[in-house]
Amino acid sequence: MTPRAHAHAPSPVLTVDADLRDLRSADRLLHRLAAGLELPEGTFGCTHLVRGQRPRVVVSLSLPSEPHLRTVRERLRADGHGEPAAGLPDASGRAVLYPGASALTGTMTVAELIAASAISGVTVLGAPGPPDPGTRVVTRDHVRPQWQGDALVLAATPARGGVLVPFESPDPTPCCADH
Template sequence: MTTTPPATRPPSAATAPHPPADGPTVIGLDCGTPNPGTADHLLHRLADLLPLPQGSYACTHRAPAPRPHIALSLRLPDTTTAEAVLDRLAAGAAAVPGLSAVLGDRRLGPPARRGTAAAAADAHATRTGGRAVLFPGSDTLTGTLTLRELLARTAITRTEVLGGVTPDPDAVLDTRGHVRPEWADGELLLRLMPASGGTYLPFEIPDPHPCCTDHP
């Protein structure tokens, strides 16, 4: 007698796996940006000027000594879109002085910064590093919401309190208008810290002197 295997339920929006990014969809960038606040501002500017389509990600990456600074990466929905965005960068659409860009085998800009741009692209493509400034659903993260809603509305796949504790999904998050998850072990992780009344805050504190008041 044959048996029919039980039907499997498709994953929910909160837990559905996100398809991995392949190298040719991720552009690494470096223009020697000095700090995360300035890098955030630049990513918002690029998103507006290029522009970046829906489904894109924009991340920052700490570049190492001897001159520590912030590199950037852009992940586009597909290779064709990534090539078109790189073409617009090459044509000066964003007019960023000293910008190096790397997409697969293509290289633009000053050679001295191409290595850090390539490293940023690799970290983002492999989901092993990168602090996400723009990601699907990031524009909805204002005010307060539950962690369950956070996972359902955005590309964030996991939340964690310092110490590795997984919080109650029905706990409330006060976004403070500043949510910066990071790629870690293949997941987009938002680190949290406890606040009053059993609520949580994103671990990264907003810059008290933001360089751009138009973007959180």
């Protein structure tokens, strides 16, 4: 269960551009793909923001082997997802599917979160260093770490009661919702 499998190791990667406009839709697509394609253990599924003339969110799947890649590519084509591109759109994906993600529920310590998943570290916004391994993290059942170089790192913020919460909220308020 090595995070390097997605960012920089030679594991096979596919990128799917379903012309999505937001992270929530991309998360749902990755979960549908995981269920429908029966993705193997060790798969990483990430979202990537694409800027430019046509801003959108694309998803990548990093698979444990070349035979898995061929099978997933064929199933994606058969399911109407077009021709997936080879490789990553960038190296800073936001992980939705990763080893241990389903175990990150409720409240756990930083050490437990790292031991249970492919996440290799936690950073606290505004803090000079990493949190104590015994610090409790209220996951809100929504843990979306980001690739930083070869490491999958969860950004967290302090919350009431001396606990941490993932920086990304499971139910964000849309910007300018009242306009």
